[in-house]
Amino acid sequence: MNRVLVKQRCLYLVAVIITMAAGLASRAYGAVLPEFVREHFGDALWAGMIYYGIRMVCIQWSRARAVLISVIFSWSIEFSQMIQVPWLTELRSTLWGALILGRGFLVMDLIRYLIGIGCVYLLDRFLLSKIMRL
Numbered sequence: 001m002n003r004v005l006v007k008q009r010c011l012y013l014v015a016v017i018i019t020m021a022a023g024l025a026s027r028a029y030g031a032v033l034p035e036f037v038r039e040h041f042g043d044a045l046w047a048g049m050i051y052y053g054i055r056m057v058c059i060q061w062s063r064a065r066a067v068l069i070s071v072i073f074s075w076s077i078e079f080s081q082m083i084q085v086p087w088l089t090e091l092r093s094t095l096w097g098a099l100i101l102g103r104g105f106l107v108m109d110l111i112r113y114l115i116g117i118g119c120v121y122l123l124d125r126f127l128l129s130k131i132m133r134l
Helices: 003-028 035-057 063-080 086-092 095-101 107-133
Strands: none
Touching: 003 035, 003 107, 035 063, 035 107, 063 095, 063 107, 086 095
């Protein structure tokens, strides 16, 4: 594999890990965070992690395509929360199920996902792309 692609994938992996850690921290330490951060950042960071994960796996895709796929994926997960079959509800009641699939549909989450993906796209375009050139 090309050394440049390996470097890019590693950088996106680091971005996934940092974003995931920040999202988990926003949930774990919500009591000490400002209400706005506690309320909105976890979902935005989750969607940002999805974007970075897609960029890592599909490095050849354009950023615009990664944004589109990230939005479709995160919105699909959100809309799937309207499906209330017993086995899926039981899965969502677990910690990992709730973190990955969520628990209940909220229109506000759709907006949070768009903002999170938009923010990490801008970081990717204007910061990570410069780091990759070093």
